Amino acid sequence: MTLEQWTTVDRYLTDMLVPTDSALDTTLQSSALAGLPPHNVSPLQGKLLLLLAQIQRARNILEIGTLGGYSTIWLARALPADGSLIALEADPKHASVARSNIAQAGLSDVVELRLGRALDTLPQLAAEGRGPFDLIFIDADKSNNPDYFVWALKLSRRGSLIIADNVVRNGAVVDAATSDKSVQGVRRFNELLATESRVSATVIQTVGSKGYDGFALALVTDD
Numbered sequence: 415m416t417l418e419q420w421t422t423v424d425r426y427l428t429d430m431l432v433p434t435d436s437a438l439d440t441t442l443q444s445s446a447l448a449g450l451p452p453h454n455v456s457p458l459q460g461k462l463l464l465l466l467a468q469i470q471r472a473r474n475i476l477e478i479g480t481l482g483g484y485s486t487i488w489l490a491r492a493l494p495a496d497g498s499l500i501a502l503e504a505d506p507k508h509a510s511v512a513r514s515n516i517a518q519a520g521l522s523d524v525v526e527l528r529l530g531r532a533l534d535t536l537p538q539l540a541a542e543g544r545g546p547f548d549l550i551f552i553d554a555d556k557s558n559n560p561d562y563f564v565w566a567l568k569l570s571r572r573g574s575l576i577i578a579d580n581v582v583r584n585g586a587v588v589d590a591a592t593s594d595k596s597v598q599g600v601r602r603f604n605e606l607l608a609t610e611s612r613v614s615a616t617v618i619q620t621v622g623s624k625g626y627d628g629f630a631l632a633l634v635t636d637d
């Protein structure tokens with residue numbers, strides 16, 4: 415199978431299962447126009463995030479790594495009217511584009527976007543007593559994934575769901591000798607999933623328009 419075939423099948427499934435949506439289309443268009451990298455989840459993955467948040471009956475969500483707000487909008491749409499999503503983003507330009515995309519999607523009232531490096535904003539959230547979150551989506555700089563996992567656990571409760579994207583990295587994850595900091599971060603993150611007794615976790619390999627990668631799902635089973 416090639417990326418071309420995965421992309422064709424992705425388009426076939428997206429056309430069937432993900433209705434055309436002007437707010438999400440606008441988000442991708444304005445992100446591209448602003449020169450943001452196309453590192454958002456795919457439409458099918460966005461819908462997976464929505465379904466997981468709905469299954470979870472999430473009322474409060476934390477997202478680490480927002481880019482132009484594409485996954486943020488998918489996740490925020492799963493929330494009830496009084497729900498909330500805190501989105502963490504380090505890049506001021508990405509945050510500005512995300513704010514405008516979230517506004518045009520009508521979600522400014524439920525989404526709070528915090529600008530800053532997540533390793534600075536996460537301790538602030540904890541100090542403010544925010545959380546525990548029902549769902550935490552980790553999708554920022556992969557080299558810091560191990561620290562994000564530790565923070566995600568601190569900001570969780572029994573029953574919280576922790577999700578992380580890009581944990582396979584085109585198969586590079588099996589290379590124990592890698593010098594790639596992102597792969598090292600993902601390998602350490604996967605080891606934490608395996609050894610942390612408070613979570614039950616799995617990883618699903620993914621293929622599609624975004625190439626070959628993986629989604630990690632960890633259910634917090636103990637406080």
Ligand code: SAM
Binds near residue numbers: 479530532555
């Ligand atoms: N979740 C987004 C989506 O699917 O639409 C994609 C996020 S993109 C893969 C990663 C984002 O994390 C980028 O916007 C990047 O600026 C941000 N980022 C990188 N390092 C960060 C850090 N230390 N703290 C917070 N955000 C960071």
